Amino acid sequence: MVVAPSGEQFEITSGGQRATVVEVGGGLRTYTVGDRAVLDGYDEAAICDGARCQTLVPWPNRVRDGKWTWRDVDLQLALTEPEQHNAIHGLVRWMPWSVVERDDSSITVGCISHPQPGYPWTIEVRNAWSLGVDGLAVETTLVNRSDSTAPVACGFHPYVRVGTAAIDDAVLTVPGDTRILTGEQQIPTGREPVAGTAYDFRTPRAIGNLAIDHTYTDLHRDSDGRARLRLAAPDRSEQVTVWVDAAYPYLEIFTGDALPDPSRRRQGLGVEPMSVPPNALVTGESVVALDPGASWRGHWGLNPF
Numbered sequence: 001m002v003v004a005p006s007g008e009q010f011e012i013t014s015g016g017q018r019a020t021v022v023e024v025g026g027g028l029r030t031y032t033v034g035d036r037a038v039l040d041g042y043d044e045a046a047i048c049d050g051a052r053c054q055t056l057v058p059w060p061n062r063v064r065d066g067k068w069t070w071r072d073v074d075l076q077l078a079l080t081e082p083e084q085h086n087a088i089h090g091l092v093r094w095m096p097w098s099v100v101e102r103d104d105s106s107i108t109v110g111c112i113s114h115p116q117p118g119y120p121w122t123i124e125v126r127n128a129w130s131l132g133v134d135g136l137a138v139e140t141t142l143v144n145r146s147d148s149t150a151p152v153a154c155g156f157h158p159y160v161r162v163g164t165a166a167i168d169d170a171v172l173t174v175p176g177d178t179r180i181l182t183g184e185q186q187i188p189t190g191r192e193p194v195a196g197t198a199y200d201f202r203t204p205r206a207i208g209n210l211a212i213d214h215t216y217t218d219l220h221r222d223s224d225g226r227a228r229l230r231l232a233a234p235d236r237s238e239q240v241t242v243w244v245d246a247a248y249p250y251l252e253i254f255t256g257d258a259l260p261d262p263s264r265r266r267q268g269l270g271v272e273p274m275s276v277p278p279n280a281l282v283t284g285e286s287v288v289a290l291d292p293g294a295s296w297r298g299h300w301g302l303n304p305f
Contacts, residue, residue, distance in 0.1 A: 005047040007096060014105040014131035026097035026109045026127045028053040028158065031136055031302065038136075038240055038304045040159035040268025050259050050270075051157040054093035057125050057142060058113065060155025061215075061252065061278040063087040064187045066118060068281040070151055077118030084185045089157070091116060092125055106130035112145065121150035135241075137301035144290040151287045153276040154247075154298055159256070159268030162231050162238040166266045167207050167255060173230040174201035174253060176216030180277055186213070187279050206234070207269070211257045215277055217250050227251070229271055240304045247298030248273040249286065273300040 007023025020030040020041075025048065031039040042052050066077035066087035077087035091113050100108040110126040113119075122145040129138050144150045164170050179199050183189040194200040198210055202220075219227035225246050232239035244251065254270030275298060276286040288296050 004044050006042075006044070009044060010099065010102065010107050010109070012102075012105055012107050012129065012131055017131045017136070019129065019131060019136055021107055021109060021127075021129050023096055023098075023109075024048070025054045025093040025095065026111060026125070027055050027093070027156070028129065028136075028138075033304050036163065036238065036304070037161060038302060040161045048093075049261065050159070050256065050264060051089055051093065053156060053158040054089065055125065055127060055140070056090045056155035056157060056272075056274075057092045057140075057153070058119060058121075058123055058151070059090050059153045059276065059281050060157075060272065060274045061089065061276075061280075062186060063281045064185055064279050070281075075118045075120075078116075086185055086187075087118070089155075091119060097127075100126060105132070115146075121146040121148070123150060123152060135301060135303035135305060137299065139297060139299050142290065142296045144292055144294055147292055149292070150290045151281065152290045152296055153274070153280055153287055154296070155252075155272055155274040155276075156300065157270060157272050158242070158302070159270050160231055160240045160242060160302065161268040162233045162240060164233055167231075167269045168209055168266065169234055170207055170269065171204050171232045171234060171236075172201045172207050172269070173204040174216055174251070175220040175227050175229060176251060177202070177218040177220070178216065180215040180217065182214065182278065188215075188277060191217075204230070204232070207255065210255070212253045212255045213258065215250050215252045215274065217277065219244075219249060219251065221246070231269055231271075238304075240302055242271045242273075243301055243303065244273045245299040247296070248275055248300055250274040250277050252278075273298070
């Protein structure tokens with residue numbers, strides 16, 4: 001028996017919507033509405049590349065040199081981005097997840113991240129994926145199953161598309177006032193207002209040939225507390241809204257220029273909800289100190305309508 005690289009495939013449907021949640025990483029491999037691909041995903045026979053809609057727990061993005069300190073204890077994570085000497089995107093994205101509950105239009109999958117070198121806590125993670133009239137949504141729950149307080153953070157790494165040959169022609173709206181600047185190893189060096197820069201997408205405009213791999217914050221939120229990023233085809237024939245609740249104050253925008261496979265570059269826009277900025281385990285910024293038995297929850301989703 002040949003097992004798919006992403007493990008068992010779990011399809012959920014609602015009307016013309018179909019989504020495939022996978023065993024490896026508890027993430028999302030595909031999301032379609034009719035014949036339209038909303039997600040720039042990956043084939044069932046392929047290993048997930050570019051972290052495509054993987055779950056990023058207990059931290060998203062990078063930890064410089066994998067070195068950090070928690071309550072006066074020095075810790076060293078494995079360098080999972082060796083080319084830049086960083087630890088990247090957490091611990092659970094290659095773990096097997098199991099089904100907790102399931103029906104036709106929703107599924108909850110979970111895993112337990114046991115202590116590892118550099119992260120000596122046990123964290124239970126659950127993703128509740130669901131399809132409905134407003135598209136696809138996921139609620140993530142983290143529970144500290146250790147006997148000491150655990151620092152936790154969460155993120156996801158979807159790539160969205162709107163039917164254009166490349167994202168250059170797509171019209172982007174990013175509701176963020178501030179961009180986090182990065183330097184060596186793509187670690188933050190400061191912040192600047194987007195106003196007056198090439199990175200200001202608060203008013204909708206085409207991406208063009210601009211290369212983006214930056215975190216946006218100071219997000220504008222609607223009356224329901226959600227921030228909404230929008231990507232649209234030039235004629236607005238297709239569009240998708242990526243929304244995040246208050247648990248995600250940061251959005252990493254990635255045009256894919258650095259992907260190893262040239263054929264995958266700029267085909268979808270990486271829009272990454274993050275509960276913390278890059279290098280947060282080092283700086284402590286926005287990291288949640290989760291007491292034993294306590295939980296954290298975050299919601300985000302994709303609305304293609």
